Amino acid sequence: MTKTTAATGFWTGLLCLALAGCAAGKADATGDGLINRIPAAERQDAPDLTGTSLDGKRIRLSDYRGKVVVLNTWASWCGPCRAEARGLERTQRTRQQEGVQVIGVNTRDDQSSARAFEKSFDLSYPSLYDPDGRQLLRLPKGLLNQRIIPFSIVIDRKGKIATVVPNVVSEDQLRTILSPLVQAGRPTDAALR
Helix, strand or coil: CCHHHHHHHHHHHHHHHHHHCCCCCEEEEECCEEEEECCHHHCCECCCCEEEECCCCEEEHHHHCCCEEEEEEECCCCHHHHHHHHHHHHHHHHHHHHCEEEEEEEECCCHHHHHHHHHHCCCCCCEEEECCCCCHHHCCCCCCCCCCCCCEEEECCCCEEEEEECCCCCHHHHHHHHHHHHHHCCCCHHHHC
16 A cells, blocks of 8 residues: 555545544535435434523423424534524524424533624524533434534434534525425325315
């Protein structure tokens, strides 16, 4: 093996670990990283993250069962988090009637900076304040590298982890990810009769 081949292998492996933690599931290569879509039969229950929001209200992830939840980690000092904030807010406003709920998880941040971030982007969705990342440690091991933010986890209506985006998530990516999950939970015409 040549030095070039070894170096390429090393950097490819390192990139895999950084972007996705080499998680299982079906990964889709995108311009922004890897999206890990988990088949319904292989989905794990999302942990019941609990705590206080940045505005002091109690948040419990299980209270959103029946909705498709986009759980997005962010910090006020994170440039990529700023890049995705407006798209997440538009997703919340345009898809909430379909049963979609965006929930932020603010981590490694101070509360006043986080509140200023929410105000500057006019965020209407709640954010769990998790400054030391204790709630994030409850995520299944091997799901993703939790040291790299932002990342998003999409949870289906049954409270199971359906998709993992270990990087910035775009509004277009969210549209593609959410559409089948929203459709899967809609009542059929026969059920409405």
